[in-house]
Amino acid sequence: MSPVPSTSSSKLNTSGVHTPQFLSSTTTTTLSGLQEGYSSEQWGPWRSHGLLLQQSIRQLKWQDNAAAILKLMAQYSSSVKSQQQSSLSRDEFIRLLHDHSVLDDDAGRRRIEAQHLWDVFDRDQDGQLTETDLLAGLIAVDPFTPHDIESPSGMLRMQFIFLYFDEDRNGQLDLKEITALLMHLRQLRAV
16 A cells, blocks of 8 residues: 655745745646546545645645745744744744734634634644645635535545544544534524
8 A cells, every 4th residue: 555645845946945845836746636646546536635735726726825825934933844844833823813914803712713723723733833734724714715525625625624523633523523513504504
């Protein structure tokens, strides 16, 4: 069984800033838009989070947005992970959101909203947001991302919706989590 292709490699561009492979124009893909090495016979319709991010960036023509977000992320990051990738701590993430007026002005509410975003964006719960975590999360919550569950961005959004309700991160929704999902849907219908 071959592993899912990695999306963590990067290279330096002419300005000395790294460019993740998924933003590079030289990313190798097949005619189907899947990364080289991806076997649909092996994986079926399932696609990894990293692959969905690559496809979503191309689908939404988000290359410039992603590059700008990564540049901004580097300005707020006090740590650099392997291959010069930035990561954000919770406080750095909240400061970035606050400084760019992403959240409500009410300080208490802002902290709660930021905490919800952090909990979902930090997929592996390691206390750091990677570039992949941040870009995928922002695409998923962007109101302009199409609500087409057959598209890469729709599938990516569905992963985040699932993570939002899977509070214990065990990969399954228990009765309490399904109830929370249904209550949320009921509230949305009432609006």
